[in-house]
Amino acid sequence: MKGNTDRMDKTEIIDALKSQLREQYRRAVAAVQDAAEAATGEDAKAESKYDTRGLEASYLAAGQVEQADRLAKELAAVEAFHFPDFTSRSLIEPGALVEAKLDGNSVYYLLAPGGGGLTIESGQATITVLGNEAPLRGHLLDQKVGGRVERPPLEITAIW
Numbered sequence: 001m002k003g004n005t006d007r008m009d010k011t012e013i014i015d016a017l018k019s020q021l022r023e024q025y026r027r028a029v030a031a032v033q034d035a036a037e038a039a040t041g042e043d044a045k046a047e048s049k050y051d052t053r054g055l056e057a058s059y060l061a062a063g064q065v066e067q068a069d070r071l072a073k074e075l076a077a078v079e080a081f082h083f084p085d086f087t088s089r090s091l092i093e094p095g096a097l098v099e100a101k102l103d104g105n106s107v108y109y110l111l112a113p114g115g116g117g118l119t120i121e122s123g124q125a126t127i128t129v130l131g132n133e134a135p136l137r138g139h140l141l142d143q144k145v146g147g148r149v150e151r152p153p154l155e156i157t158a159i160w
Contacts, residue, residue, distance in 0.1 A: 008097060008099075008122065008123075010097050012122060013127055014078075014112075016120045016121075017078060017110065018075070018079060021075040024071050025068065025071040028064065028067050031067070073114070078112055078115060081094075081112070081113045088145050090144065090159055091141075091144050092111070092142060092143045092159055094113065096111050097110050097159070098111070099159075100149070100154040100156050101157055102153065103153075106125070108125050109129075109130050109137075111137055111141075113131070114131060116129055116131020116132070116134050117134075136149070139151075143156050144156065145159060
């Protein structure tokens with residue numbers, strides 16, 4: 001998207017975020033199952049006292065479980081969250097879809113309770129999801145159209 005649009009389809013963007021999180025969770029659960037099988041399968045049995053394949057596989061399985069748990073929590077948070085509508089006079093709050101200018105180009109951010117770091121394609125625009133821990137999210141909160149952020153140098157041009 002080259003510039004400010006009259007209206008972005010925020011519902012479509014939120015649905016795409018939920019879909020991406022569901023797919024990531026599905027893959028994480030599959031990885032947990034694969035890692036658990038690797039940790040307990042016939043190939044995991046030690047052939048000598050120096051053979052650590054089973055131990056390494058169990059560490060991997062534990063890490064995969066943590067990843068799946070994190071994704072489950074993020075997905076639940078996004079699915080339960082009510083993404084409010086905003087006007088051009090609104091202050092940016094969680095749930096906002098924000099357009100800003102960065103070096104003369106439009107950039108888009110969705111302030112969501114999960115999925116931080118994901119990108120969503122919508123039309124010609126790429127929307128970056130800012131999760132609760134994102135520093136930029138903190139800089140955008142309570143700004144309004146016309147507001148500026150110093151790092152990165154952004155000017156807020158629209159809020160949905």
